[in-house]
Amino acid sequence: MNQLLRFLIVILPVVVLIFFAKILLIDEDIKFSTFDSKNFPEFQLNDLNGDPVQSESLNGIKILNVWASWCITCLVEHPFLTRLSEQNIQIIGLNYKDSDLKANAWLEKHGNPYLFSIYDPRGDLAFDLGVTGAPESYLIINNQVVSHIQGEMNQRKWNSIFLPLIQQAKQGS
Amino acid sequence: MIGEISHFLSLSAVLILSLVLIFNLFFFFSKVHPNQLTLSMRLFNQACWLVFISFGMYVYLAISDDFSIAYIASHSNSQLPIFYKITSIWSAHEGSMFLWIVFLTAWSILFINSLDNEHPLKKFTLLMLSLIILGFLLFLLLTSNPFERILPFGALEGADINPVLQDPALAIHPPMLYLGYVGFVISFSFITAYLLNGNFELQWEQDIKNWSLVAWIFLTIGIALGSWWAYYELGWGGYWFWDPVENVALMPWLAATAFMHSLFASSKSNVLKTWTMFLGILIFALSLFGAFIVRSGIIDSVHSFANDPERGLYLLSFSGLITLFSLTIFAYRLPVLNSSKLVVTGSKESFLSMNNILMITSIFSIFLGVTYPLIIESINGEKVSIGPPYYNTIFAPLILIAAIFIMISVDALWQRSMPLRTLFFTIAPPIILSLVSIYFIWWTTSVFSILAYVGIFSGLLILFSYLLRTINNLFNKRFINKGSAIAHTGLGLLFFAVSMNSILSYEKNLNLAPGQSISVDQSVKEFSFNDIRVFKASNHDVISAEVSLLQDGQEISLNPQKRKYATRGQITSESSIHTTFFKDTYLTIGDQLDNGSWTFSLKINYFIKWIWFSAALMVLGMLLTIFKKKAS
Numbered sequence: 001m002n003q004l005l006r007f008l009i010v011i012l013p014v015v016v017l018i019f020f021a022k023i024l025l026i027d028e029d030i031k032f033s034t035f036d037s038k039n040f041p042e043f044q045l046n047d048l049n050g051d052p053v054q055s056e057s058l059n060g061i062k063i064l065n066v067w068a069s070w071c072i073t074c075l076v077e078h079p080f081l082t083r084l085s086e087q088n089i090q091i092i093g094l095n096y097k098d099s100d101l102k103a104n105a106w107l108e109k110h111g112n113p114y115l116f117s118i119y120d121p122r123g124d125l126a127f128d129l130g131v132t133g134a135p136e137s138y139l140i141i142n143n144q145v146v147s148h149i150q151g152e153m154n155q156r157k158w159n160s161i162f163l164p165l166i167q168q169a170k171q172g173s
Numbered sequence: 174m175i176g177e178i179s180h181f182l183s184l185s186a187v188l189i190l191s192l193v194l195i196f197n198l199f200f201f202f203s204k205v206h207p208n209q210l211t212l213s214m215r216l217f218n219q220a221c222w223l224v225f226i227s228f229g230m231y232v233y234l235a236i237s238d239d240f241s242i243a244y245i246a247s248h249s250n251s252q253l254p255i256f257y258k259i260t261s262i263w264s265a266h267e268g269s270m271f272l273w274i275v276f277l278t279a280w281s282i283l284f285i286n287s288l289d290n291e292h293p294l295k296k297f298t299l300l301m302l303s304l305i306i307l308g309f310l311l312f313l314l315l316t317s318n319p320f321e322r323i324l325p326f327g328a329l330e331g332a333d334i335n336p337v338l339q340d341p342a343l344a345i346h347p348p349m350l351y352l353g354y355v356g357f358v359i360s361f362s363f364i365t366a367y368l369l370n371g372n373f374e375l376q377w378e379q380d381i382k383n384w385s386l387v388a389w390i391f392l393t394i395g396i397a398l399g400s401w402w403a404y405y406e407l408g409w410g411g412y413w414f415w416d417p418v419e420n421v422a423l424m425p426w427l428a429a430t431a432f433m434h435s436l437f438a439s440s441k442s443n444v445l446k447t448w449t450m451f452l453g454i455l456i457f458a459l460s461l462f463g464a465f466i467v468r469s470g471i472i473d474s475v476h477s478f479a480n481d482p483e484r485g486l487y488l489l490s491f492s493g494l495i496t497l498f499s500l501t502i503f504a505y506r507l508p509v510l511n512s513s514k515l516v517v518t519g520s521k522e523s524f525l526s527m528n529n530i531l532m533i534t535s536i537f538s539i540f541l542g543v544t545y546p547l548i549i550e551s552i553n554g555e556k557v558s559i560g561p562p563y564y565n566t567i568f569a570p571l572i573l574i575a576a577i578f579i580m581i582s583v584d585a586l587w588q589r590s591m592p593l594r595t596l597f598f599t600i601a602p603p604i605i606l607s608l609v610s611i612y613f614i615w616w617t618t619s620v621f622s623i624l625a626y627v628g629i630f631s632g633l634l635i636l637f638s639y640l641l642r643t644i645n646n647l648f649n650k651r652f653i654n655k656g657s658a659i660a661h662t663g664l665g666l667l668f669f670a671v672s673m674n675s676i677l678s679y680e681k682n683l684n685l686a687p688g689q690s691i692s693v694d695q696s697v698k699e700f701s702f703n704d705i706r707v708f709k710a711s712n713h714d715v716i717s718a719e720v721s722l723l724q725d726g727q728e729i730s731l732n733p734q735k736r737k738y739a740t741r742g743q744i745t746s747e748s749s750i751h752t753t754f755f756k757d758t759y760l761t762i763g764d765q766l767d768n769g770s771w772t773f774s775l776k777i778n779y780f781i782k783w784i785w786f787s788a789a790l791m792v793l794g795m796l797l798t799i800f801k802k803k804a805s
Contacts, residue, residue, distance in 0.1 A: 006504040009451075013458075013500055017493040019544075023471060023551055024485045072682040076766050122558055154767045 040143045041128035047116040048093075048100055048107075055143070057115075061166055063091045064138040065114070065153070066126060068098040069106035071134040077153045078110055084158070085113040093117030096126050096134050137162075141169050175230055176242050180320035182227035183310065189220040190307040197300045210290055213299055220303075221282040224310070228275045231319065235262050241327025244268060244319045250333040252712045252739075260344035261334040266468060266484075267319035269347055273464070274309050276348070277355040281306060284359045284384060293375065297366030301495075305358060308491045316484045336713065336738040336745050342402040350395030354425060354460040356388025360432070361457035361499065364450050368502045373509060378440040378449070385436065385453075386799050389429045390792050396422050397788035405750060410680070410759050410776040412784060415564045420539045421463035427539075428456040431532040433795075438522045442588045445526060447510045452529075454499050459536070461492035471547070519590035524582035531575050538567045569627040572668055576631035579661055580638040602641055607633035620676045628672030635665030656801060660794025663787040670783035677756075677779035686770040693775065697758075699723035702771070713738045718762045718771065720749075733762040733773070757781050 040058055047053050058064075065081060067074040085091055093114035095103045100119055107117075120126055129138065132150060139147045139162050147165055149157050193216045200209055235258050240246040248268070249261040262268040281302040288295045313319070337343075360381045367377050399422070404412045413419060432452040435445045465471075469485025516522045542559045549557050577600075584599040585591045610633050611626060639662050646653045681693055683700065690701035703719040713736045722729045731749040738745070751758040756779045763772035 002508060006507050009504040009507075010497065010501050013493070013497055017489065017497075019548075019551075020465070020471070020489055021486070023547060024469065024482050024489065070682065072684045072772050073764060073766065076684065076768075124558070151764045152766050156767060 040140060040145055043125040045118050045120055045125060048095060048103055048119050053118050058140055058143045062140045064094055064140055065091055066094045066096050066131050066134045066136040068096045068134045069102040073152050074135045077135055080154055081113040082111055090115055095119050097123050139165055176234055176320055179227045179230035182223045186220045186223040187310050189216050190303050193217050193303045210296060217299060217303060218282060221278045224275060224278045232259055235259060240331050241322050243321045243323050246323060246328040247332045248334055250331040257334055257339050263347045264334050264338045267317045270313050270317055271319050273351050274313060276351050277358055278306055280356050280358055294366040294370055297369045298362050301362035301365050305495060312487050316487050336743050337406055340406050342398050346395060346398040346402055349391050349398055353388050353392025353395050356391060357456040357460060359384045360453040364453040365499045368506050378436055382436060383799055386795055389433060390795050392426050392429060393788060393792050396426060397785055401785055415561050417543050418467055420543050421466045424536050424539055425456050425459040427532045427536050428452055428459050431529045432456055434525050435529055438525050442522060444514050444516050444522050458496040465489055465492055517588055517590055521582050521585040521587050524578040524585055527578050528575050531571050535571055565624050569624045572631045573627050576634045580634045583638045583642050603634050603637035606637045622676050625672045625676045628668050632665045632669030635661055656794045656798035660791045663790030663794060666783060666787035670780040670787060673780045679777055681775045683773040683775060684770055697722055697724050731760045733760045735762055752782055755779060
């Protein structure tokens with residue numbers, strides 16, 4: 001018993017040390033790469049209906065809008081998003097740190113401008129995207145994050161930030 | 174020029190410390206000649222003074238805006254008040270590491286000079302302290318040199334300190350925390366010296382007791398200040414986030430608290446000696462682990478400094494080396510050490526040992542919470558996050574058991590078993606009173622949460638035990654350990670406040686135009702957004718909202734602000750807080766919407782100020798313990 005204890009006192013810290021050294025050395029590229037490339041981060045999440053989201057759904061020109069049922073400003077920008085969706089702008093929701101019950105009830109009550117909403121209750125994808133809070137909107141062209149708007153989305157910001165980039169992309173293709 | 178001199182002094186300290194080390198290793202196994210120790214001591218003292226002078230000059234460089242030094246250029250600014258020019262030194266990795274080393278040196282020089290030359294452990298303690306200071310100085314100079322110049326031309330203006338760090342509480346928080354962290358270098362070195370020395374007849378507890386108590390006080394104040402700052406400055410309205418870096422500060426604190434308790438027991442009745450030694454080593458090992466976690470960037474967190482694998486590897490290997498060195502000798506000596514007396518079941522020591530086990534369990538749980546996401550990520554690349562629910566569920570039962578043992582031990586005696594009759598009369602009244610209070614709380618608030626009620630019950634058990642004991646002692650004129658009573662009352666109050674806060678507090682998000690007024694709920698009958706003003710302050714622009722509330726029949730005016738800092742363009746939120754005895758009304762202003770209205774977040778935080786009051790009680794209790802020891 002005593003022998004085992006003596007052995008453990010030394011071995012356990014060694015195991016911890018080796019573990020951290022391994023993370024530092026081998027996983028260097030994983031740990032120390034922050035998201036600075038503009039590729040859309042990889043993720044495995046479901047939408048609000050519980051179906052897995054395909055990454056192909058981010059091809060083409062898409063708006064990713066970060067929203068939550070607890071977010072007041074989201075409600076403010078909601079009519080504008082609805083108008084955008086009526087003009088055939090494709091908007092994907094990123095439901096951020098919310099519960100699916102509340103989120104679905106919110107959509108039912110106020111209307112759903114989104115093609116679908118990615119359900120991200122812990123904010124994992126949001127973390128990788130660098131989301132600072134809801135609402136926030138990203139312009140995604142062919143899986144590339146091109147631009148983003150913090151806070152309320154409205155006609156003024158749409159016209160000055162997203163619209164020129166969209167037109168540019170359309171001309172380019 | 175002064176920068177070079179300062180740099181040179183630090184380098185000289187490295188040289189002299191290496192000399193002390195080589196010199197002492199050379200005579201390691203020989204009997205110490207008095208002159209040899211005198212010489213080593215002189216050299217060691219000089220090296221320490223070189224570090225202090227070097228840091229003093231660095232402070233001067235920061236005050237005099239020497240932006241040719243890269244670190245100062247990227248963390249200070251000529252517009253800053255002098256106070257923040259100084260505190261900007263510890264606002265990032267290099268400078269804070271420098272401060273850390275200065276404190277390490279300060280503790281070391283004070284402690285080693287308090288031992289007289291005849292003390293058999295002095296030689297080995299000196300050896301350990303020199304080794305540790307040298308290792309960290311090399312780390313500073315090799316991997317994170319704060320003296321580096323921008324060549325050939327220095328910057329004209331500094332990039333400014335991060336505005337959220339321009340705050341008195343935050344200026345004092347890191348120094349306090351570091352003083353606590355590195356203060357345990359004393360117990361670590363002294364215990365290692367004791368193990369190296371091999372004469373186990375020696376009494377070592379008294380020599381480090383007060384040093385460790387003082388370090389514990391600094392650590393407690395440091396953690397409390399950090400949480401207070403997060404509460405009023407970050408605008409999140411919370412006080413503890415179970416963030417990895419908070420956790421790595423909590424682990425040494427728990428270990429230190431366990432260490433204190435078993436130190437009392439082992440100096441009172443000669444039990445738990447080996448265990449106390451192990452804890453003494455563990456505290457500093459956990460402090461080093463904390464430094465590694467924060468400074469290697471291995472975990473993303475609010476606190477983490479820039480990512481740099483090289484720094485991480487150096488810190489890991491050096492900390493690992495000295496910790497393993499100490500633990501290996503401990504393991505080697507273990508069979509000889511197992512000679513202290515056994516703990517009597519039902520004595521004060523026995524309950525104290527039980528709580529020691531609980532504290533180790535909590536340390537282990539936190540350690541698991543911090544490392545588990547890393548383990549999972551390194552196995553299958555999946556990201557998991559471990560948050561408050563994990564810690565709350567783990568801590569609730571631990572706290573309850575701890576509270577029960579504290580309650581029993583109030584009337585327990587040292588070295589003697591407690592009669593069952595006494596046990597019954599000790600525990601029955603607090604349990605009944607707590608249950609009645611719980612029922613009363615449930616009846617008035619009509620909220621139920623099992624975890625929170627476990628916390629409230631635990632807190633009340635401790636509070637009532639000490640209250641009854643105090644009343645009893647007033648009438649019977651019996652002895653009461655004031656320090657212990659106050660510190661434990663603080664702990665009980667902490668459990669109570671945290672749990673009450675978690676069930677009663679709530680948050681409302683509002684959206685109002687200037688001049689508009691709405692009713693929020695039954696407590697806040699009227700919320701009027703009177704005006705919004707924009708003005709300029711010394712180094713930032715301010716948007717200030719004037720809000721008046723009709724809360725519980727009382728008129729309150731609040732003005733939350735947003736500040737835009739000129740140099741960095743960073744925007745911060747200044748929340749406005751109105752405090753009453755039971756609750757804080759906490760208001761933050763959000764964004765302006767295009768229709769001209771503003772978003773507000775109104776938080777009602779119950780019992781939140783009690784949390785820091787209870788930390789203050791714990792510190793007060795510990796202070797009384799130190800002064801009582803001095804007097805006797």
